[in-house]
Amino acid sequence: MKTIGIAVIGFGWMGQAHSRSYARIPSLFPDRVAEPELVICCDNLEDRAAEAVRSFGFAEYTTDPAEAINHPDVDAVIVCAPNMLHEELCVLAAEAGKHVFCEKPVGGTPAQTVRVAAAAAEAGIITGVGYNYRWAPLVQYAKDMIERGDLGDITNYRGRFFSMYGSDPMGLLSWRFEIDGAGYGVSSDILSHSMDLGMMLNGPIVSVVGMAETFIKDRPLPKAGGTHYDRGEPGDPTGPVTNEDYAGCMVRFANGSIGTFESSRNIVGPQSQMAFDIHGTKGALNWNLETMNEMNIFMTGGEHLHDGYTKVYAGERYPFHGNFVPGDANSIAYEDLKVIECLQFLTAVATGEQHEPGFQQALEYVSVQQAVINSWESGKWEDVKLLTLDDI
């Protein structure tokens, strides 16, 4: 079996999640087409990079991204560093002819994504993006139902990603809250997940009108080596939040349906409500990451007195689920979606068949994001245009 050498760059939450996930592939997917090999891990914090060798099975570590990318045994580079480093790292990897998986967003701004997508296309490499919610077994089944026409003609779509990760004003000013570290705020961070799912399920978006808000204007300054879940104390020195806490929009899809998307990192109540509702002329579905092993399905055409949503539980009858746990209603978890994602990318690299979602899908998302940003400024509906190098 082919071996695919992996370099991970950025060994925080996501770098560790990807590394654990590649290590789990062999035992969960005996029918895999390639063997992942954890060759080298890079983090600018040396202790963190060394932990990759000590506890995660990497052969080597470094604090120099170029050393990881150019390592002769590395076929694919997994970019899990803060957003504003994505462009430099992805372009370096593409120029070295290495396949690249980049955590979302691919760059912190639409212009960066356009440049990364162009460099990858020029290099002819396989690309992947961390839109992991696509891989939930029930989301995959929702896609099958919609493609089969089970819901009839789609009329309405509502997508949202409401998180509380930034709701505590004592939450530190990590890179996510700064335009220089993250680029845009939630429109790059979590609206991207919600819209990726919306476009996967319901096709392209053609026009938008949106708004944005920043509710918590200052936060305590971060400490070295922390994560964005760390907290400061009253009286700690603070700095300004320089990107948006909330982004929302109304949209028109190419198929004639209409929709709304909202994302917030400091709304109180929903903790990780990455959710959608989709309605057609014959049925409707809704799903929420907080209860990712459940989906509600409404189908018309039965006894009207009994109409209502039916709750189905995830189980081995849905895509991928049985690789993790047999039977029905035995749950899988967040990181299992990362394992499926890593398997898909590994397969694409081994077979040479372009992965979806790849940088093309990231480009399609930032083209919508740019129209949303234009609408913040114009206060009007804006048409979506697929961005090219000439637009930036």
Ligand SMILES: NC(=O)c1ccc[n+]([C@@H]2O[C@H](COP(=O)([O-])OP(=O)(O)OC[C@H]3O[C@@H](n4cnc5c(N)ncnc54)[C@H](O)[C@@H]3O)[C@@H](O)[C@H]2O)c1
């Ligand atoms: N798909 C998802 O569900 C999901 C979830 C969380 C984060 N993300 C994305 O993953 C990426 C990383 O987020 P995270 O939560 O893991 O952040 P994190 O802050 O936990 O980790 C980032 C790591 O990058 C390292 N780093 C910083 N500068 C570096 C450099 N120059 N070279 C090498 N390493 C460097 C940091 O030391 C840290 O270990 C972001 O783009 C984020 O948007 C995706």
